[in-house]
Amino acid sequence: MPFADLLAAGFARRALLEIVIVAVLCGAVGTHVVNRRLAFPTMAMTHATFPGVVLAGIAGINLVLGAGLFGVLVVLAIAGRPGGGAAGARAGHSGRGGQGGAGGAGGAGGLGGGADRHVTTATGVVLAGGFALGVGLLSAQDGFSRDLTAYLVGSVVTVTRSDIVVSLVATLAALVVLAALRKELALVGFDRAGAAAAGYPVRALDLALLALVEVAIVTSMPAVGTILSVAFVVGPAATARLWCSSAASMTVTAIGLAVAAGVIGLWTSEHWNVAAGGTIVLAVGALFALSVLLAPLVATWRGRSAPVPAPS
Amino acid sequence: MVGTLLAPFQLPFMARALAELLLLGLLGASVGVFVLLRRLAFLADALTHTVFPGVVIGYLAAGTAGITPGALLAALGTTALLTAIVASGRVNRDSALAILLTCFFAVGVVLVSRRASYTSDLTAFLFGRPLTVDGTQIAWTAAVTAGVGLVLLALGKELVFVAFDPAGAAAAGYRPLVLDLVVNTLVALTVVVAIRSVGTLLVIAIMIIPAATGRALSDRLPVIAAAAGISGMAAAWVGLGISFRVSLSTHTSLAAGPTVVGVLLILYLAALGIRAARGARGRRAAARDDRRDQETQAAQETQAAQETQAGPEAAHAVR
Numbered sequence: 041m042p043f044a045d046l047l048a049a050g051f052a053r054r055a056l057l058e059i060v061i062v063a064v065l066c067g068a069v070g071t072h073v074v075n076r077r078l079a080f081p082t083m084a085m086t087h088a089t090f091p092g093v094v095l096a097g098i099a100g101i102n103l104v105l106g107a108g109l110f111g112v113l114v115v116l117a118i119a120g121r122p123g124g125g126a127a128g129a130r131a132g133h134s135g136r137g138g139q140g141g142a143g144g145a146g147g148a149g150g151l152g153g154g155a156d157r158h159v160t161t162a163t164g165v166v167l168a169g170g171f172a173l174g175v176g177l178l179s180a181q182d183g184f185s186r187d188l189t190a191y192l193v194g195s196v197v198t199v200t201r202s203d204i205v206v207s208l209v210a211t212l213a214a215l216v217v218l219a220a221l222r223k224e225l226a227l228v229g230f231d232r233a234g235a236a237a238a239g240y241p242v243r244a245l246d247l248a249l250l251a252l253v254e255v256a257i258v259t260s261m262p263a264v265g266t267i268l269s270v271a272f273v274v275g276p277a278a279t280a281r282l283w284c285s286s287a288a289s290m291t292v293t294a295i296g297l298a299v300a301a302g303v304i305g306l307w308t309s310e311h312w313n314v315a316a317g318g319t320i321v322l323a324v325g326a327l328f329a330l331s332v333l334l335a336p337l338v339a340t341w342r343g344r345s346a347p348v349p350a351p352s
Numbered sequence: 353m354v355g356t357l358l359a360p361f362q363l364p365f366m367a368r369a370l371a372e373l374l375l376l377g378l379l380g381a382s383v384g385v386f387v388l389l390r391r392l393a394f395l396a397d398a399l400t401h402t403v404f405p406g407v408v409i410g411y412l413a414a415g416t417a418g419i420t421p422g423a424l425l426a427a428l429g430t431t432a433l434l435t436a437i438v439a440s441g442r443v444n445r446d447s448a449l450a451i452l453l454t455c456f457f458a459v460g461v462v463l464v465s466r467r468a469s470y471t472s473d474l475t476a477f478l479f480g481r482p483l484t485v486d487g488t489q490i491a492w493t494a495a496v497t498a499g500v501g502l503v504l505l506a507l508g509k510e511l512v513f514v515a516f517d518p519a520g521a522a523a524a525g526y527r528p529l530v531l532d533l534v535v536n537t538l539v540a541l542t543v544v545v546a547i548r549s550v551g552t553l554l555v556i557a558i559m560i561i562p563a564a565t566g567r568a569l570s571d572r573l574p575v576i577a578a579a580a581g582i583s584g585m586a587a588a589w590v591g592l593g594i595s596f597r598v599s600l601s602t603h604t605s606l607a608a609g610p611t612v613v614g615v616l617l618i619l620y621l622a623a624l625g626i627r628a629a630r631g632a633r634g635r636r637a638a639a640r641d642d643r644r645d646q647e648t649q650a651a652q653e654t655q656a657a658q659e660t661q662a663g664p665e666a667a668h669a670v671r
Contacts, residue, residue, distance in 0.1 A: 079446035080394045161564045164393035165620060168557035172613030175479055175554070179607035192478070193461045267401075268461075271454030278447035315465035318458040325455035 052310065055196045055263075058204050059302035059320070062260045062272070065211040067295035068218055069256040070277030071287065072249055076229050081250070083270045084163045086257050088114045088170030090192075090266045094177045104206045104258055111254035114166070115247065194265030194317035196306065203262050210259045214252055225249060226287055263302075264317040275324035276301060282335040297327055360596040365483050370592055372485045372493055372549050373612060376542075376558060377584030379497040382504055383542045384563035385577050386535050389515040393560055394446065395434055396539045398453040400555045402430035403543050404460035407477050407552065412463065420492070423547050427540035430456065435533050480551030482592075482608045489548055496545045500538050507534060512573060550609045558584060561616040568623040583623075587615040 073082050089111050096106020218225075228235045228245050236242045253273065260269040280293035305320030312319075360366045387396045403423050410422020430452075437448050464477070504511075514521040514531045522528055539559070546555045566580035591612030598606040 074447050077446050079450040083394070083397065083450060161388060161393075161560075161567060164388070164397075164556075164560040165564050165617070167393075167397060168554075168560050169613065169617045171553055172557050172610040172617070176607060176610030176614055179610060268454050268458060270450050271458070274447050274450040275454075278451060281447075313466075314462045318460075318462035318465065321454050321458035322462065325451055325458070328451050 051197050052306075054199055054201070054204060055306055055316070056303065058196060058199045058207055058263055059306055060299055061204065061207045061211050062263050063276075063298035063302040064295050065207075065214055066256050066260055066269075066272045067276045067280075067298035068215060068291055069252050070273045070275070070298070071280070071291045071294050072218075072225060072229065073253060073273055074277040074281055075287065075290075076249070078249075078253065079270070079274050081163055082253055082257070082273055084167035084170070085111070085114055085250075085254055086266050086270045087167045089254070089257055089261070090171055090174035091177055093261065093266065094174045098177065104203065104210075104262065107258045107261060108210075108255070111258050112251070114170070115250045115254050192265050192267050193315055194261065194263050194268065196263040196316045196320075199262050207259050207262075210255055214255050217248065217252060221245065221248060222287075264320055268317050268321045271321040271324050272298065272301075275321075275328055279324075279328045279331045282331045298324075301327055360593055366592065366596060368485050368487070368490060369482045369549070369608065370589065372490050373482060373588035373592060373608075374585050375490070375493045375497050376546050376550065377562070377586075377588040378581050379493070379500060379542055380546070380555070380558035381562035381566075381580035381584035382577060383500060383535075383538050384559035384561075385566065385573070385580050386504070386511055386515070387539060387559055388563045388567060389512070389573075390532070390535055392532075392535065392539070394449055395536065396559055397556050398434055398449045399427065399430065399536065399539050400543050400552050401453040402434070402456040403427045403540070403547065404457050404477065404552050405463065407547055408460045408463045411477070419548060420544060423544040424541075426456075427544050428537070431533070431536045431540045435529070435536050476551075477547070478551050478553050479607065480547065480549045480554065480609055482549040485549050493545045496541050500541060503534065503538060507531070511535065550612075554609045554613055557613040557616060561613070561620050562587070565616070565620045565623040568620065568627045579623075583616065583619045587612050587619060591615040 073079060089107050092107040092110020092114070093103055095110060096103045099106065224235070224240055224245055225248075227238075228240065228242055232242060235245075256273050257266070257269050260272050264272050276298035277290065277294040279297050280290045284290040284293050301323040302320055305323040306316055308314075308323070309316035309319040361370050384396075387393060403426050406422040406424070406426020406429075407419050408422075409426075410418035410420070412418075413422070434449065434452070437452065460477070510521070510526055511531055511534075513524075514526060514528045518528050521531075542559065543552065543555050546558065550558065562580040562584035563576070565583045566576035566578070569579045570576050591614065592608055594615070595606045595608040595611040598611075
């Protein structure tokens, strides 16, 4: 199908609009996720958001809003705040005990320790338990499998006008917050101790970032589903990181790549009549794979060292 | 309560489900202990997702019989790939893992979406059907459990060494990469045998949560492993019983797999509670010990001072 034909159908126009909006949000938030190495917590959040979607479906409220409310709880649990997530904090503690001193700044639970602490017991349990909870809730409903796939892998061609409005509002709000906090978030990301010493509310900023990630997950859910949304958040930003060396250029590139992957994926999906969530993620993956191969070559050709290697 | 735990399993299909889930509880728990020890939770999660396209392709090629071989091929292939990515450090490995696992998963979704029975197939692959396992499946699970147990017993010491001191182990001549590959292969095998009954998405729960429960209860590896195994198997039994009873007595069907995971979560929370209580008691006891130590020390010092004052002769005379 030529691309122009794709736009002729109303549902396809809506799908395209939704994908572009979500892509902008995910690209912008993903930059921070990749730079702070939050891929695993993000993964856990996508899984743990799932029961919220189901609950919202059962209660009959807007899925995105319902999942968003539930997502706030998930953020609290992962961040291990004394009030909301005592269990998470304690689990983070027990995980740390077994890690032979790897976790220096463990108090923040899922966040803040840096590279070595990316796998905490708490994150794993949140991830595994959240999914089971969602499936258990769903299985108690009628129409188990039909709804399930829509939540899990998305169905972008069925987005409604209200979905698009919700996505648009969420994206604009998230972009405003990101723009307002960009210096603070960058500072905390690169020099946590320094930011704390300079008097910035480090934990509040961590929470804000986690909340933004949750917004991105929830907003992208109708389009790509809970399982695959992590790819839409992490993928374009990780690809952009291979090409860019500043946070600003990385953000712009990530947004561009996300939009490109969304459009390519949607077109492929229409053309071959397969699930759109899957093809969008495959487009993200293809761009990443290409960049992994090409970025060093281009860098050598330009005669300078690649800005690549993120030490793992 | 006893009725809930015994009566349902007189039905043959429930007895088979119980046997399968008990084995998987044991298998998942023993592998999970090493997954947590090596901090490989994300990698294990990635494996559960990357096996998915293998399952789908196997099913499309050869029906139900093709699921296990397809999953096995995908598992072994992606194990090598993932181990290599994690070892290389060429790109930020968390991001690379996230992209890789979602891409593999997406391949599976795309392939399934071509089929007419899309949603029902997808659900079966993702969440399994514990009540339809047959004797062959149980035999496979038992064989894998025994094999994995043997490997863990044989390599346990080396795996622990590498987990706690990778640099030291490498210096001592062990190869962390090979041992990582071994653990990842065990994870992959666990995922493969668990697919038919608990599905690709809940396998991660039966690996991570029992091990986390054990970890919350103790710092000693044998105790952790034992607690993990017991909680895994207990949750399988109780969860199946509850699921059966609820589905029968009320008219809501409660899926077996998620119920088992729910019981696992409850056990984990209980273990956290025990740990917290024990921690509080431990701190009190430590404080008491400190006080006693100080008192004894003070008493000894006083005594020593008195003896010095009285002089050696006096002490001798007293004796």
